[in-house]
Amino acid sequence: xxxxxxxxxxxxxxxxxxxxxxxxxxxxxxxxxxxxxxxxxxxxxxxxxxxxxxxxxxxxxxxxxxxxxxxxxxxxxxxxxxxxxxxxxxxxxxxxxxxxxxxxxxxxxxxxxxx
Amino acid sequence: xxxxxxxxxxxxxxxxxxxxxxxxxxxxxxxxxxxxxxxxxxxxxxxxxxxxxxxxxxxxxxxxxxxxxxxxxxxxxxxxxxxxxxxxxxxxxxxxxxxxxxxxxxxxxxxxxxx
Numbered sequence: 001x002x003x004x005x006x007x008x009x010x011x012x013x014x015x016x017x018x019x020x021x022x023x024x025x026x027x028x029x030x031x032x033x034x035x036x037x038x039x040x041x042x043x044x045x046x047x048x049x050x051x052x053x054x055x056x057x058x059x060x061x062x063x064x065x066x067x068x069x070x071x072x073x074x075x076x077x078x079x080x081x082x083x084x085x086x087x088x089x090x091x092x093x094x095x096x097x098x099x100x101x102x103x104x105x106x107x108x109x110x111x112x113x114x115x
Numbered sequence: 116x117x118x119x120x121x122x123x124x125x126x127x128x129x130x131x132x133x134x135x136x137x138x139x140x141x142x143x144x145x146x147x148x149x150x151x152x153x154x155x156x157x158x159x160x161x162x163x164x165x166x167x168x169x170x171x172x173x174x175x176x177x178x179x180x181x182x183x184x185x186x187x188x189x190x191x192x193x194x195x196x197x198x199x200x201x202x203x204x205x206x207x208x209x210x211x212x213x214x215x216x217x218x219x220x221x222x223x224x225x226x227x228x229x230x
Contacts, residue, residue, distance in 0.1 A: 009119065009121075086223065086226065089219060089223050090223065107204060108125055112125075112127050112176070113175065
């Protein structure tokens with residue numbers, strides 16, 4: 001039996017939201033130190049990753065990712081302290097939500113046939 | 116500012132899960148009294164709706180939807196007491212999760228620029 005999946009989306013800028021995809025991308029930038037390497041690790045185009053980063057940066061009061069200029073694909077990128085805090089808060093929300101539904105979800109899953 | 120979206124998926128039968136789509140479909144069957152009318156109200160094909168119902172019925176220990184035979188598209192359909200209970204538990208989980216992240220999500224949203 002696989003685990004429960006929980007997808008939390010914080011809406012901003014009309015149809016866009018901060019969801020698991022953007023947070024995964026932020027974490028990949030932390031790990032790899034660049035948007036292009038993060039994109040590659042997530043099998044995403046550089047353009048797509050850059051667009052997502054840009055959308056986050058213009059939607060929050062402070063930038064989440066600081067990009068260095070120069071070099072192919074604009075050099076390295078760093079997740080700001082503010083961005084690190086956003087990651088941390090988002091993951092905390094996920095943990096809080098999963099914890100809150102723990103008992104109820106076990107009750108529901110007990111009604112499924114055993115695989 | 117639109118509301119937070121939360122998508123909880125209870126996995127079963129490999130790649131499938133009980134998520135908001137199937138629960139919405141169950142509720143539409145309660146409202147309309149048939150799978151075909153429920154499918155129509157959700158802009159879904161009858162075949163797709165029937166497949167989803169069938170998948171739920173064979174995955175849980177008891178059927179969630181009881182179909183009547185006869186007539187075009189097999190007559191009416193009724194959500195069983197068991198199915199009503201599954202709907203209720205799923206919606207309860209959503210409320211529990213949203214309540215659990217209420218404070219944290221407000222904190223995160225306060226970091227967004229005002230639209």
